[in-house]
Amino acid sequence: MGHGYQAIKWYPFKRGYDGWIAAFVAVFIAVFLVGLYAFAPPGQFYSPVQALMRATGSCAFACLTIVLCIGPLARLHSVFLPILFNRRHLGVATFLIALTHAGLVLFWYHYGGVVSPALSLLTSNTAYDRLAGFPFETLGALALIWLFVMAATSHDFWNSNLGPGLWKALHMGVYGVYALIIGHVALGALQRETAPAFLAMVLSSLGLVSGLHLLTALVSRRAQQASADEIDWIDAGPALDIPENRARIIQPISGERIAVFRYAGKISAISNVCRHQGGPLGEGRVIDGCVTCPWHGFQYRPEDGQSPPPFTEKVATYRVRLDARRHVLIDPTPLPPGTATAPALIQEIPA
């Protein structure tokens, strides 16, 4: 992580973030309850527990939808980066709301019998072989377990303890959770609720989440392809076209992307992949002389790819030079992470 100053800059925002989450949850549940009672067909009655059970289920679904949209939105536009920074708080909130929902269900439908509520939940319906009447609760339970795993490992302690690879794999499970919840709702609530508002809720979430992910996947394929006419060094385009303190991202013919930064009259190239969670360093900026990851603010010196003390993260660096047209040339073979290499000086007229 960069240094104290990075954390301090985010700090007031971090507390505000949790406030916004709490406000969103409160407003969502209030509006849902009012809507449920106001638009109930004549003769229909909801007990408060049932109403709350549905409000918390829907609220957890809404939070999950937002959590999933934050990633692609942040890739599409930098105004969404601040909400990415503390996305894990919203993830933990999703788990807690879903837990409340499941607790209310167990209490309402499965408590007070001879068998334990959990056993009753899992055994009262075993029609796994058909869609109508499918035990959709099991899908919700599986999703809840995985939400718990992710909430419990959300702290950076676990990220560094499990290693970014395993951590990332665990947390990619959120896509599976989303699929389970779509199943949970389609085979559960949508079977009984014929009001179009409920179908619209599910379809708009699915459209938003899928649409944004597919859109970003397509947009982020756009990295400048290295031109193949240079055999050893690849041409990364004119140095002066890179905005000051910003980077151009280059996709070499093989290997990971390279972030080519321009700062203080110099050009340096480092790996585009942040050591923290793989954030795109080339979409970040040089702040206080360090490349700053757009996702959570880890920092690296452009000259040697090392995080400033006391931090110890290192990324690969690449040798750079300028040609006579002041195009940046990069040796695409990565130097070992943390290797110092001389930046190219833009002012120097190359031979």
Added chain:
Amino acid sequence: MKNHQRRAHLLIWLAMTPALAGLVWLAVLTRPAAAPLAGFVEPR
């Protein structure tokens, strides 16, 4: 993100989008004709 992760994300969503939309569609198609009104599901 590493290149293989970027590819994995694209493939996951290319597969998941039609699968989930299909599931919702099927579930709505096959729902019982005389669906009991929600709220009348008695506590078991």
